[in-house]
Amino acid sequence: MVHCNGMDATNQTAVFRAVDVAKIYQMGEVAVHALRGVTMELYEHEFVVLLGASGSGKSTLLNILGGLDVPTSGTVHYEQKELTASDDAELTLYRRENVGFVFQFYNLIPSLTARENVELITEIAKSPMHAMDALDLVRMKERANHFPAQLSGGEQQRVAIARAIAKNPKVLLCDEPTGALDVQTGIIVLEAIARINHELGTTTAVITHNAAISKMADRVISLSDGQISGVEVNTSKIAASELSW
Numbered sequence: 346m347v348h349c350n351g352m353d354a355t356n357q358t359a360v361f362r363a364v365d366v367a368k369i370y371q372m373g374e375v376a377v378h379a380l381r382g383v384t385m386e387l388y389e390h391e392f393v394v395l396l397g398a399s400g401s402g403k404s405t406l407l408n409i410l411g412g413l414d415v416p417t418s419g420t421v422h423y424e425q426k427e428l429t430a431s432d433d434a435e436l437t438l439y440r441r442e443n444v445g446f447v448f449q450f451y452n453l454i455p456s457l458t459a460r461e462n463v464e465l466i467t468e469i470a471k472s473p474m475h476a477m478d479a480l481d482l483v484r485m486k487e488r489a490n491h492f493p494a495q496l497s498g499g500e501q502q503r504v505a506i507a508r509a510i511a512k513n514p515k516v517l518l519c520d521e522p523t524g525a526l527d528v529q530t531g532i533i534v535l536e537a538i539a540r541i542n543h544e545l546g547t548t549t550a551v552i553t554h555n556a557a558i559s560k561m562a563d564r565v566i567s568l569s570d571g572q573i574s575g576v577e578v579n580t581s582k583i584a585a586s587e588l589s590w
């Protein structure tokens with residue numbers, strides 16, 4: 346139960362609060378019900394895995410939390426701000442100031458070095474960290490002057506993570522960050538995300554269909570057919586380096 350001061354019964358502060366969120370994509374005659382009444386919270390500093398099969402609504406939910414999409418009905422709050430009552434300009438500002446995104450594909454600019462890709466963000470952010478410090482957090486400082494084409498997929502993803510966190514966002518939203526990577530490389534990327542969550546306290550949500558990854562989370566929220574089918578608290582989470590799949 347969340348009280349009006351944002352604290353729940355266990356005294357955790359809710360960063361996000363989604364209540365009865367539905368999303369319907371109208372495709373001509375066909376209505377696709379991507380989310381069917383999702384109510385959930387994400388707490389400050391926690392590491393949450395959103396687990397679900399393909400098509401269960403994970404990306405739709407993450408995009409709504411990140412202000413990239415709006416629900417058909419229901420309400421979403423980020424701290425005291427109601428995202429569902431915000432216009433496009435407010436959502437853009439909200440994203441710019443508060444949210445770091447990591448996607449399956451890295452979308453680095455090929456003509457810029459790793460450092461320059463990160464600096465693109467630090468130059469426009471309100472209170473950014475130094476680009477080299479962001480690269481250090483993902484253990485890519487030594488490769489700062491390399492171009493994306495000179496980096497492996499996992500290395501490019503770590504640069505993309507550095508870029509996402511360089512503006513010091515309050516939340517980091519990751520959509521299948523290891524989806525394009527082999528197991529070993531995926532684990533290195535997850536270690537980088539966990540380090541950021543631990544060292545910066547960034548509230549972190551990672552979408553995956555890979556149940557093994559849920560073992561490193563504080564909480565696991567399972568989605569099935571557009572609804573939350575379970576919420577589990579991990580009493581003993583394990584390090585990313587100990588994962589296997």
Ligand SMILES: Nc1ncnc2c1ncn2[C@@H]1O[C@H](COP(=O)(O)OP(=O)(O)OP(=O)(O)O)[C@@H](O)[C@H]1O
Pocket residue numbers: 370372377378379397398399400401402403404405406554
């Ligand atoms: N822009 C869109 N237009 C129409 N339907 C959409 C759109 N985006 C998502 N959907 C549909 O909504 C449902 C949920 O999709 P979503 O991408 O959220 O699932 P997901 O769990 O992230 O899946 P995946 O793991 O495959 O990415 C699916 O049936 C999908 O086809």
